[in-house]
Amino acid sequence: MKLKDLGEFNFINRISKSIRASSQVVKGIGDDAAVLKYTKDKHLLFTTDMIIEGKHFYKSAKAELVGKKSLSCNISDIAAMGGVPKFAVISVGFPGSLDLKYADKLYKGIRKVANSFKVDLVGGDTVNSGKIIINIALIGEVEKKNLVLRSGAKEDDAIFITGNIGGSIKFKHLNFTPRIKEARFLVNNFKINSMTDISDGLLADLGHILDESYKGAIICEKTIPVSRNASGFDSAVRDGEDFELVFTLPWPQADRLEKTWPFTTRLSRIGRIINRRKGFSIVNKSGKSKKINPTGFTHF
Numbered sequence: 001m002k003l004k005d006l007g008e009f010n011f012i013n014r015i016s017k018s019i020r021a022s023s024q025v026v027k028g029i030g031d032d033a034a035v036l037k038y039t040k041d042k043h044l045l046f047t048t049d050m051i052i053e054g055k056h057f058y059k060s061a062k063a064e065l066v067g068k069k070s071l072s073c074n075i076s077d078i079a080a081m082g083g084v085p086k087f088a089v090i091s092v093g094f095p096g097s098l099d100l101k102y103a104d105k106l107y108k109g110i111r112k113v114a115n116s117f118k119v120d121l122v123g124g125d126t127v128n129s130g131k132i133i134i135n136i137a138l139i140g141e142v143e144k145k146n147l148v149l150r151s152g153a154k155e156d157d158a159i160f161i162t163g164n165i166g167g168s169i170k171f172k173h174l175n176f177t178p179r180i181k182e183a184r185f186l187v188n189n190f191k192i193n194s195m196t197d198i199s200d201g202l203l204a205d206l207g208h209i210l211d212e213s214y215k216g217a218i219i220c221e222k223t224i225p226v227s228r229n230a231s232g233f234d235s236a237v238r239d240g241e242d243f244e245l246v247f248t249l250p251w252p253q254a255d256r257l258e259k260t261w262p263f264t265t266r267l268s269r270i271g272r273i274i275n276r277r278k279g280f281s282i283v284n285k286s287g288k289s290k291k292i293n294p295t296g297f298t299h300f
């Protein structure tokens with residue numbers, strides 16, 4: 001059997017089943033970041049992401065933006081847990097023929113993001129590689145009371161997303177702002193029951209919340225904010241790399257959230273969590289309800 005026959009998620013499941021976590025691990029494989037025991041009041045968060053030339057970016061893309069993306073996608077996973085990013089190590093694979101200016105600009109992008117999110121760059125590894133590869137591992141922390149998992153969605157929760165979705169591939173996927181300040185506002189002021197970042201596409205990532213929480217959902221097409229760069233609604237809800245947040249909170253808190261939201265980042269209430277037996281469906285613009293098959297981007 002080939003990896004591509006199994007698929008990315010089944011492969012990760014297979015690894016997950018073969019691993020036994022110690023009691024130090026609060027949440028291992030299966031969320032945006034691992035959650036580890038730390039202090040009396042806080043958990044440690046630990047995540048990693050890798051980007052590769054020709055897959056996640058092209059050589060023609062601005063090196064500084066590639067650097068920004070390599071750290072920002074990790075920070076986005078810390079945001080999705082309700083936490084604060086702290087320390088990063090950066091491993092790079094570069095061809096020997098790489099222009100030094102490229103490497104300098106890439107690190108300039110990484111440094112800019114690190115500075116604006118107060119992340120310390122504390123190490124890494126450098127190897128020779130045919131294509132440019134950047135892998136960052138990031139440690140963050142979160143107050144125990146503020147930790148948000150994918151698995152906590154409750155029936156009758158309101159479902160919200162930040163920003164606009166779709167068409168990210170045109171520009172935004174290399175130049176986005178991870179939603180740390182929005183996530184911190186949410187966890188400090190509301191009971192956020194579940195959250196994830198949109199990296200595989202809205203339907204797939206909301207699908208992860210539903211699977212992990214064992215819930216269903218109903219979402220409403222006319223409330224979903226589609227970017228003007230998207231090529232239509234269907235692709236917007238399936239495209240990956242939006243790096244927005246999708247989260248749920250008790251319906252009675254939703255009005256207060258909308259009234260007190262202090263950011264220019266858009267906030268949209270797109271639906272409601274329902275019983276698992278009722279499945280996952282969308283109400284289209286003419287009021288018709290349709291079942292959703294939540295597939296989004298997968299690597300294989």
Ligand code: ADP
Pocket residue numbers: 012015028029030031032033034048049077199200
């Ligand atoms: P995200 O898109 O939020 O970065 P992924 O879909 O990449 O998350 O990963 C889902 C989960 O699977 C995460 O908990 C991640 O740590 C884990 N994971 C992914 N690849 C591997 C691997 N090769 N070995 C172990 N765990 C993995």
Ligand code: MG
Pocket residue numbers: 031032076077080196197198199
């Ligand atoms: Mg994620």
